[in-house]
Amino acid sequence: MRGDTKPDVCVIGLGYIGLPTAAIIARAGCPVHGVDVTQSVVDTINRGEIHIEEVDLDGLVQAVVQRGLLKASTEIAPADVFVIAVPTPFAKDGNHTPDTSYVMAAAEKVATVLKKGDTVILESTSPVGTTEAMRDAIAAKRPDLAMPGLCDGQPDVSLAYCPERVLPGKILEELTHNDRSIGGITPRCARKALAFYKRFVKGECVTTDARSAEMTKLVENAFRDVNIAFANELSMIADRQGLDVWEVIRLANRHPRVNILTPGPGVGGHCIAVDPWFIVHGAPEEAKIIRQARETNDAKMHHVLARAKALVEANPGAKIACLGLAFKANIDDFRESPARYVAASLAREFGERVQVVEPYAGELPREFDGTGAELVDIDAALEESGVLITLVDHDVFKVIPPEERQGKAVYDTRGIWPDVA
Numbered sequence: 330m331r332g333d334t335k336p337d338v339c340v341i342g343l344g345y346i347g348l349p350t351a352a353i354i355a356r357a358g359c360p361v362h363g364v365d366v367t368q369s370v371v372d373t374i375n376r377g378e379i380h381i382e383e384v385d386l387d388g389l390v391q392a393v394v395q396r397g398l399l400k401a402s403t404e405i406a407p408a409d410v411f412v413i414a415v416p417t418p419f420a421k422d423g424n425h426t427p428d429t430s431y432v433m434a435a436a437e438k439v440a441t442v443l444k445k446g447d448t449v450i451l452e453s454t455s456p457v458g459t460t461e462a463m464r465d466a467i468a469a470k471r472p473d474l475a476m477p478g479l480c481d482g483q484p485d486v487s488l489a490y491c492p493e494r495v496l497p498g499k500i501l502e503e504l505t506h507n508d509r510s511i512g513g514i515t516p517r518c519a520r521k522a523l524a525f526y527k528r529f530v531k532g533e534c535v536t537t538d539a540r541s542a543e544m545t546k547l548v549e550n551a552f553r554d555v556n557i558a559f560a561n562e563l564s565m566i567a568d569r570q571g572l573d574v575w576e577v578i579r580l581a582n583r584h585p586r587v588n589i590l591t592p593g594p595g596v597g598g599h600c601i602a603v604d605p606w607f608i609v610h611g612a613p614e615e616a617k618i619i620r621q622a623r624e625t626n627d628a629k630m631h632h633v634l635a636r637a638k639a640l641v642e643a644n645p646g647a648k649i650a651c652l653g654l655a656f657k658a659n660i661d662d663f664r665e666s667p668a669r670y671v672a673a674s675l676a677r678e679f680g681e682r683v684q685v686v687e688p689y690a691g692e693l694p695r696e697f698d699g700t701g702a703e704l705v706d707i708d709a710a711l712e713e714s715g716v717l718i719t720l721v722d723h724d725v726f727k728v729i730p731p732e733e734r735q736g737k738a739v740y741d742t743r744g745i746w747p748d749v750a
């Protein structure tokens with residue numbers, strides 16, 4: 330890469346983060362080689378189509394594929410900059426241990442084509458120390474290359490960590506406009522990565538070291554989780570003491586320096602329910618509040634299920650409408666969703682009495698198979714059900730007027746209907 334020549338970029342992992350990132354880099358004029366282990370993902374993208382739901386992404390991918398700027402493959406290819414956006418789930422050990430094996434597999438692929446002058450950037454949400462571990466994995470495969478932090482003189486390649494903090498549904502906008510923390514293994518690595526992001530990011534890019542950047546991402550989600558746990562704990566205390574938690578929070582938030590969040594049926598999704606455990610895993614003795622917040626938010630889901638069951642049992646024979654399966658409002662993402670867990674548990678216990686309303690689902694997820702529960706639209710649910718359990722604050726549920734809910738037993742776990750305590 331010389332002068333202002335556009336760098337060749339290789340993006341590894343073409344999911345919710347990798348594909349929009351690849352498309353935006355391509356839009357900035359850099360030729361992008363996208364890599365994914367899933368053949369169907371590669372084939373879809375090469376047709377100019379997309380395999381995930383994201384606002385405006387279809388048009389952008391179609392345009393950059395047509396212009397020849399984005400090509401996908403299952404095979405790695407040489408590039409000037411490598412961006413890794415593969416999953417970082419838990420290991421299946423039941424202890425919430427971070428599984429960085431996808432990152433290491435991607436790094437080892439990169440090692441096979443890496444050359445002097447290249448930059449490798451990890452974007453996957455990762456435990457502190459992962460970028461260094463990735464560097465060590467590459468160093469073991471490529472002893473011919475001087476690696477940052479491991480050599481005395483100038484290293485041959487640069488390695489950096491740059492987390493994503495985008496909101497699904499606004500990914501394209503936020504990828505471009507959000508501020509970014511860019512952490513290098515060395516300050517020079519950070520500067521190299523910064524120069525790359527400047528090509529397509531309009532937000533402020535702040536450089537730091539790799540470990541701080543890794544921790545920053547985890548801390549952002551742990552902060553949200555702890556604050557949600559406070560609200561959820563309050564809601565369980567309020568239930569015990571016969572108080573209306575919404576009223577208490579509304580009044581407390583009139584204090585100029587108090588801003589309590591909204592309780593719900595727990596915390597779901599791929600980030601807030603997962604990332605705090607990476608902190609706990611790294612410092613189990615110290616991360617006490619962070620661990621407790623995770624446990625409190627999980628406990629809230631079981632608390633909601635118990636209250637919902639009690640309401641159903643108090644209304645024998647009535648149809649039960651569960652409103653929502655998504656992990657948050659107005660999206661079609663059902664991963665790790667407490668709403669989905671509560672609705673499926675009720676379906677297993679109360680079978681055909683359960684109706685699920687989820688405007689963002691074409692069919693019920695697999696765990697509902699054989700339960701007898703059915704997916705219905707909101708009008709059918711309002712007509713037929715005697716019990717309403719609000720699990721997601723989709724806009725379409727918020728606007729249901731009191732008269733349409735009249736005579737029904739209601740458990741509003743999201744506080745969307747101010748007339749319901």
Ligand SMILES: NC(=O)c1ccc[n+]([C@@H]2O[C@H](COP(=O)([O-])OP(=O)(O)OC[C@H]3O[C@@H](n4cnc5c(N)ncnc54)[C@H](O)[C@@H]3O)[C@@H](O)[C@H]2O)c1
Pocket residue numbers: 341342343344345346347364365366367370414415416417431434435452453454455493494495496497599600
């Ligand atoms: N989705 C979000 O909103 C979001 C937000 C911030 C951060 N993140 C983080 O970004 C990372 C990626 O998340 P995502 O939501 O894009 O995941 P995803 O599951 O949507 O996509 C990951 C892709 O990587 C592919 N893959 C797995 N191993 C691979 C390998 N060795 N080589 C090439 N491809 C491989 C998978 O086939 C998949 O298509 C995770 O660490 C996640 O925590 C996600």
